[in-house]
Amino acid sequence: xxxxxxxxxxxxxxxxxxxxxxxxxxxxxxxxxxxxxxxxxxxxxxxxxxxxxxxxxxxxxxxxxxxxxxxxxxxxxxxxxxxxxxxxxxxxxxxxxxxxxxxxxxxxxxxxxxxxxxxxxxxxxxxxxxxxxxxxxxxxxxxxxxxxxxxxxxxxxxxxxxxxxxxxxxxxxxxxxxxxxxxxxxxxxxxxxxxxxxxxxxxxxxxxxxxxxxxxxxxxxxxxxxxxxxxxxxxxxxxxxxxxxxxxxxxxxxxxxxxxxxxxxxxxxxxxxxxxxxxxxxxxxxxxxxxxxxxxxxxxxxxxxxxxxxxxxxxxxxxxxxxxxxxxxxxxxxxxxxxxxxxxxx
Numbered sequence: 001x002x003x004x005x006x007x008x009x010x011x012x013x014x015x016x017x018x019x020x021x022x023x024x025x026x027x028x029x030x031x032x033x034x035x036x037x038x039x040x041x042x043x044x045x046x047x048x049x050x051x052x053x054x055x056x057x058x059x060x061x062x063x064x065x066x067x068x069x070x071x072x073x074x075x076x077x078x079x080x081x082x083x084x085x086x087x088x089x090x091x092x093x094x095x096x097x098x099x100x101x102x103x104x105x106x107x108x109x110x111x112x113x114x115x116x117x118x119x120x121x122x123x124x125x126x127x128x129x130x131x132x133x134x135x136x137x138x139x140x141x142x143x144x145x146x147x148x149x150x151x152x153x154x155x156x157x158x159x160x161x162x163x164x165x166x167x168x169x170x171x172x173x174x175x176x177x178x179x180x181x182x183x184x185x186x187x188x189x190x191x192x193x194x195x196x197x198x199x200x201x202x203x204x205x206x207x208x209x210x211x212x213x214x215x216x217x218x219x220x221x222x223x224x225x226x227x228x229x230x231x232x233x234x235x236x237x238x239x240x241x242x243x244x245x246x247x248x249x250x251x252x253x254x255x256x257x258x259x260x261x262x263x264x265x266x267x268x269x270x271x272x273x274x275x276x277x278x279x280x281x282x283x284x285x286x287x288x289x290x291x292x293x294x295x296x297x298x299x300x301x302x303x304x305x306x307x308x309x310x311x312x313x314x315x316x317x318x319x320x321x322x323x324x325x326x327x328x329x330x331x332x333x334x335x336x337x338x339x340x341x342x343x344x345x346x
Contacts, residue, residue: 081147
């Protein structure tokens with residue numbers, strides 16, 4: 001009897017072990033998938049929570065809300081763009097920009113610390129762009145406003161400006177933002193619509209010294225082509241080709257002759273401007289400089305002329321820095337470079 005009881009116990013143990021070994025243990029906390037999904041690492045969308053966090057931070061920094069704009073993300077959802085002002089420890093006016101989507105604060109620029117020496121970071125929101133004018137933070141809202149798609153790549157854009165007046169344009173995505181690369185021979189300070197297609201080009205002029213006796217208008221433009229603003233694309237090149245013929249070329253095309261320059265300064269101004277645009281239009285650099293060097297220069301104008309000639313030579317390097325952007329590529333939605341990039345708050 002004792003032997004029989006022992007046998008039964010052994011049998012039960014063996015059956016139990018066999019059943020245990022044969023079962024499919026599911027010990028992963030992620031279920032049958034065996035791995036976490038992306039949603040486990042991404043906070044649930046909550047735009048109000050993001051804006052509340054911005055409000056708390058702004059109060060701590062003593063920032064005042066100046067403007068709020070709203071736009072739409074490419075695949076649905078809202079983006080909120082806010083511009084702030086404040087005063088630093090030295091009594092200087094400061095600015096800051098915050099941009100939020102339901103998934104997070106994707107741009108946090110400024111305010112700059114009072115002790116920071118390098119103040120090139122753009123921290124001022126430009127609510128709206130007006131072609132042909134350097135924009136102001138108080139600009140009335142128009143067609144080309146922050147929070148809308150300014151270049152038709154599908155993403156809402158935000159325009160920022162630094163203390164030197166230089167512009168930046170940022171593309172906003174649900175989880176981040178990216179600054180568009182800009183290829184321009186002068187700092188971008190305003191916009192133009194050079195081909196009248198409803199898409200603005202960034203523009204900049206070489207600054208002149210006060211009292212410059214020649215004062216050429218050395219203007220460059222960058223159109224949106226591919227994934228950047230570039231002066232080597234089809235829109236900018238066409239603009240420079242037209243300008244390379246000199247002031248009044250449009251009238252000359254209608255049978256109206258251009259009058260001769262009034263003086264040496266005007267003659268040299270025209271020659272420098274034509275050379276500048278010719279170089280940026282992609283014409284042969286050596287030939288362009290040789291033509292410019294054949295201009296007679298009086299002693300009184302030699303110093304200014306030499307300085308401007310050096311700027312034309314500098315434009316040669318700018319125009320030759322890489323292959324041109326593919327014509328017509330600006331209409332294709334692309335992911336901007338550095339899509340996880342966002343300006344740091346310092």
